[in-house]
Amino acid sequence: MTTSIFGIRHHGPGSARSLLSALEDLRPDCLLIEGPPEGQDLLRFASDPAIEPPVAILIYATDEARRAVYYPFAEFSPEWQAVRYGLRQKITTRFMDLPLSNRLALERAAESVTPKAPDSTSAIRLDPLGCLAAAAGFSDGERWWEQMVEHRQHPGEIFAAILEAMTALREQLLPEEHAETGTDSTGEDLINSRREAAMRQAIRAAEKEVDDKLAVVCGAWHAPALVQRPKVRHDADLLKGLPRLKVAATWIPWTNARLSQESGYGAGVVSPGWYSHIWSSQASSQQRNGHDAARRLTAGWMSLVARCLRERDLDASPASVIEAVRLAETLASLRSQALPGLEEMNEAALTVFCMGNTAPMQLIREKLIVGERLGHVPDEVPTVPLAADVAREQRRLRLPPDSAVKLLDLDLRKPNDLDRSRLLHRLNLLGVPWGAADRRTSGKGTFREQWQIAWRPEFAVDLIEAGAWGNSVLQAAEACAADQAQRATDLPSLTTLLDLVLLADLPDAVAGAVARIQSEAALASDIAHLMQALPALATVLRYGSVRQTDASSIGHVVDGLIARVCVGLAAACSSLNDESARTMVSDLGAVDQAVRLLENTEHEAEWAAALVRLLQQSGVHGLVAGRVGRLLLDAGRIDHDLAARHMGLALSAANEPQASAAWLEGFLAGSGSLLLHDERVWGLVDSWVASLNDKSFVEVLPLIRRTFATFTAPERRQMGEAVKRTVGRAGGTAEKPDEKMDHQRAATVLPLLEKILGLSGDEDRELSHE
Numbered sequence: 071m072t073t074s075i076f077g078i079r080h081h082g083p084g085s086a087r088s089l090l091s092a093l094e095d096l097r098p099d100c101l102l103i104e105g106p107p108e109g110q111d112l113l114r115f116a117s118d119p120a121i122e123p124p125v126a127i128l129i130y131a132t133d134e135a136r137r138a139v140y141y142p143f144a145e146f147s148p149e150w151q152a153v154r155y156g157l158r159q160k161i162t163t164r165f166m167d168l169p170l171s172n173r174l175a176l177e178r179a180a181e182s183v184t185p186k187a188p189d190s191t192s193a194i195r196l197d198p199l200g201c202l203a204a205a206a207g208f209s210d211g212e213r214w215w216e217q218m219v220e221h222r223q224h225p226g227e228i229f230a231a232i233l234e235a236m237t238a239l240r241e242q243l244l245p246e247e248h249a250e251t252g253t254d255s256t257g258e259d260l261i262n263s264r265r266e267a268a269m270r271q272a273i274r275a276a277e278k279e280v281d282d283k284l285a286v287v288c289g290a291w292h293a294p295a296l297v298q299r300p301k302v303r304h305d306a307d308l309l310k311g312l313p314r315l316k317v318a319a320t321w322i323p324w325t326n327a328r329l330s331q332e333s334g335y336g337a338g339v340v341s342p343g344w345y346s347h348i349w350s351s352q353a354s355s356q357q358r359n360g361h362d363a364a365r366r367l368t369a370g371w372m373s374l375v376a377r378c379l380r381e382r383d384l385d386a387s388p389a390s391v392i393e394a395v396r397l398a399e400t401l402a403s404l405r406s407q408a409l410p411g412l413e414e415m416n417e418a419a420l421t422v423f424c425m426g427n428t429a430p431m432q433l434i435r436e437k438l439i440v441g442e443r444l445g446h447v448p449d450e451v452p453t454v455p456l457a458a459d460v461a462r463e464q465r466r467l468r469l470p471p472d473s474a475v476k477l478l479d480l481d482l483r484k485p486n487d488l489d490r491s492r493l494l495h496r497l498n499l500l501g502v503p504w505g506a507a508d509r510r511t512s513g514k515g516t517f518r519e520q521w522q523i524a525w526r527p528e529f530a531v532d533l534i535e536a537g538a539w540g541n542s543v544l545q546a547a548e549a550c551a552a553d554q555a556q557r558a559t560d561l562p563s564l565t566t567l568l569d570l571v572l573l574a575d576l577p578d579a580v581a582g583a584v585a586r587i588q589s590e591a592a593l594a595s596d597i598a599h600l601m602q603a604l605p606a607l608a609t610v611l612r613y614g615s616v617r618q619t620d621a622s623s624i625g626h627v628v629d630g631l632i633a634r635v636c637v638g639l640a641a642a643c644s645s646l647n648d649e650s651a652r653t654m655v656s657d658l659g660a661v662d663q664a665v666r667l668l669e670n671t672e673h674e675a676e677w678a679a680a681l682v683r684l685l686q687q688s689g690v691h692g693l694v695a696g697r698v699g700r701l702l703l704d705a706g707r708i709d710h711d712l713a714a715r716h717m718g719l720a721l722s723a724a725n726e727p728q729a730s731a732a733w734l735e736g737f738l739a740g741s742g743s744l745l746l747h748d749e750r751v752w753g754l755v756d757s758w759v760a761s762l763n764d765k766s767f768v769e770v771l772p773l774i775r776r777t778f779a780t781f782t783a784p785e786r787r788q789m790g791e792a793v794k795r796t797v798g799r800a801g802g803t804a805e806k807p808d809e810k811m812d813h814q815r816a817a818t819v820l821p822l823l824e825k826i827l828g829l830s831g832d833e834d835r836e837l838s839h840e
Contacts, residue, residue, distance in 0.1 A: 071281070072282065072284065073284045074098070074286065075288065076089055076285065077289065077290035077292070078148040078288070078289065080148070081146065081329060081342070081345065082215065082219065083146035083348045083352065084216075084348075085219060086150075089287065093155050093285060098285035099283050100162040100283075100284050101152060101156040102165075102269075102286045103152050103156075103288075104166060104288040104292065105165035106165055106170045107165050107167065107169050108129050108170050108317055110165050112321055113153055116153045116154055116157060120449075121445075121447055122445050122446040123145040124145070124324035124443065124445040125142070125321055125323060125324050126143065126322055126323075126324040127143075127321060127322075128319065128320050128321070128531070129141070129170045129319045130318060130319075131174050131178075131317055132315075132317060133316065137174055139170055139174070140324075144324075144342060144345070146346060146348070166273070166288075167265055167269060168265040171314045171316070171317050174317065175313035176312065178315070179313060198290070199212070199215055202235055202239070212340045213411065213413065232293065233293050233294065236291055236294050240291075240294050262292075264308050264309060266292055267304075269288065269292065269295075269296055271305055274302065323444055325444050325473040326343055326442065341440065342440060343439050343443075344439050347370065347374070348367065351366055368398050368409075371415055373391055375394070378433065379430060384423075384430060394422040394423060397417075397421060398415050398418035401414040401418065416439075442473050442474040444473040449461065455537065456534075456546055457534070460502075466489075467490050469523075471504075471525035472523075472524070474524065475522055476522070477521070477522060478522070480518070481517055491519050492574055495575075498574075499547050499551060500546055500550055502533060504523055506521065506522050507520070507521050508522070536550070547576055551576055551583070552578075554567055556586070561587065561590045561600065562599060562603050564586050564603070565607050565610075568580070568587060568607070568610060569610055572610050584624050587627055598653070598654070598657060600631050601658075602657060603631060604628070604660070605663070607624060609667070611624065611628060612667050629673075632677065633676070635680075636677060636680035637680075639680045640687055643691070644690065646691045650691075651691040651693040651732075655693055655736060658701065659697070659701075662677070662701050678702065685699055685708075691732065692720065692732030693732045693736040695716075696733040696736025696737035697736035700736065703744070710751075713751075714748075717734075717755075718754055721734065721755070721757075723761060727766040727767075728769060728773070730758065730770070731774060734774070734777060735776065742778070742782070746785060
């Protein structure tokens with residue numbers, strides 16, 4: 071009986087190639103792979119032609135889907151290639167590790183206990199490659215591993231060398247009294263010790279079943295602990311009495327970005343896209359008997375870089391590809407490397423393609439070095455009914471999930487686009503934000519909807535959680551909306567929910583939301599809440615018919631809200647402090663826009679009358695009064711003369727400068743066109759500013775600057791030019807520039823100016839004349 075331990079690096083193409091070579095030589099009868107035992111039944115799908123890495127095994131607690139663990143696999147992952155090898159050879163292939171049912175239960179139990187401070191060696195222990203790299207003089211573990219393993223053309227005794235190196239590391243880094251087994255009493259170390267104990271128990275069980283050869287594939291760090299085994303009793307004690315949770319498992323698509331270390335994945339790699347290229351190049355080299363492997367690796371990568379740049383309309387010629395290949399190979403030769411690594415590739419691309427500009431390198435990193443690849447799993451993989459329904463809808467609507475951010479422009483007059491919009495809105499309602507809608511876009515009027523969509527692997531967990539609401543997207547969204555309507559505690563939340571429900575086309579949920587709005591509106595006494603509820607309802611009434619939904623049931627709700635807002639507006643705007651006044655100004659603008667959106671003459675007249683009453687009311691905060699005046703002027707409800715009269719009263723010397731500045735901010739903020747094109751308004755503002763003494767001017771200057779900061783740059787420039795043309799107060803006579811000029815004193819300066827400016831005598835006399 072022979073047991074061979076193969077210590078690998080997770081997601082290393084060099085490890086995968088060396089492992090396949092070792093397995094072909096060994097021809098084992100049984101294969102044990104580090105992985106979750108709960109995923110054992112899913113291994114059969116790894117040989118399905120429809121499965122496309124990167125993929126991951128998702129294992130989650132059935133009573134708490136958010137408590138989940140992912141086990142990702144790329145095409146170049148050694149574990150993935152080992153599983154595929156075992157299935158091809160039809161030998162017993164098993165996952166071995168501490169069951170996730172135990173680990174998740176331990177995790178839940180530990181959440182109620184204050185964690186201990188991390189051990190001082192934990193950070194080092196988590197990066198064994200970094201230790202080896204530092205000993206070898208490399209800057210980081212990734213580069214050391216790439217040169218020592220990934221670029222090896224012949225595996226040789228690589229696994230024996232890895233075992234020897236990891237054994238030495240564990241002897242140095244683990245406490246001396248536990249060096250043999252790696253056990254420790256601290257949190258993470260205890261979990262690792264239990265994991266290794268579970269692996270050893272799996273090995274012992276397999277050795278009893280296998281007559282000849284057993285192969286074990288595990289992370290390189292664990293290999294020494296599986297070779298030097300303690301007594302059976304020791305492992306049994308470590309695993310005795312562990313709690314358990316009920317769990318479920320499934321395959322889900324994964325992405326290159328989630329394989330990256332930047333995603334927070336502990337076993338992630340820096341450059342999954344680059345590793346994928348190495349793997350495919352090595353496979354091609356094997357098919358062609360290894361001829362010119364280095365040139366194919368380098369030239370293939372530079373060709374991908376050139377294609378990526380050309381797709382973004384950046385220059386990348388074939389001649390540049392040749393030059394970049396030569397530079398990368400030269401750099402590798404100067405550094406005594408057999409093949410160019412990613413560092414040499416990046417330096418060559420930066421020099422040749424990017425001309426030293428680092429901005430395109432960010433694009434190369436996102437698109438190639440990391441990559442945007444999204445895997446695919448077969449339809450037969452067991453999953454929750456809701457996730458299966460989402461997959462069916464994606465196929466029906468020709469909207470496949472993709473990890474890259476894409477812009478989706480929908481024309482709601484087209485049935486397929488309308489169904490796409492419904493699906494995206496329903497998923498958002500369920501807490502699966504596949505797309506973000508931009509409802510400010512223009513083009514096709516109310517028939518256009520623009521989305522940014524990007525599928526993320528964690529949506530699989532979101533769908534599992536949302537599956538509690540129903541087995542289909544429609545059923546789940548309606549149930550979720552009904553629950554949200556019952557739990558909503560204020561009117562604005564209900565009206566926003568109603569808007570979402572209508573956008574998602576959930577007719578059964580509309581009635582419940584409308585009923586709740588009616589009951590809340592009847593009891594609501596806060597005018598601010600009523601004002602905040604109107605915009606969403608106005609949007610529903612305006613656009614509901616466009617989405618082929620019946621919004622007439624809430625028409626009378628809007629009528630009642632507008633009436634109550636108009637009646638209570640004056641009282642709501644009395645005695646406001648600065649902060650409350652700013653909130654009220656925002657609410658006034660939103661209600662005004664909502665009323666105009668409805669295009670109802672009765673509503674417009676009622677709202678205008680309420681604003682006129684408010685404008686004439688005393689004791690209103692200047693910011694609110696100024697905004698009311700501007701709203702009425704823009705709507706044509708008051709003329710310029712009346713607006714100027716109110717401005718003159720607000721800016722009179724009888725008022726405090728701060729109150730006048732607040733009124734001016736409310737009236738002018740957001741648009742300077744009125745100030746530019748109405749000479750009377752310009753004169754009033756100019757006269758008021760000129761009348762301020764130094765102290766008052768300093769006090770109101772921040773308010774004035776804040777007002778003018780809301781104007782566009784062209785408006786501010788035109789105002790500056792207008793100020794230059796105006797001298798003195800409005801209505802006064804502009805002074806001629808030379809009326810106060812002392813020509814005799816100016817003449818004494820001219821000779822010096824002539825020398826400074828290099829003017830001739832004629833030019834000097836012309837200057838003197840001017």
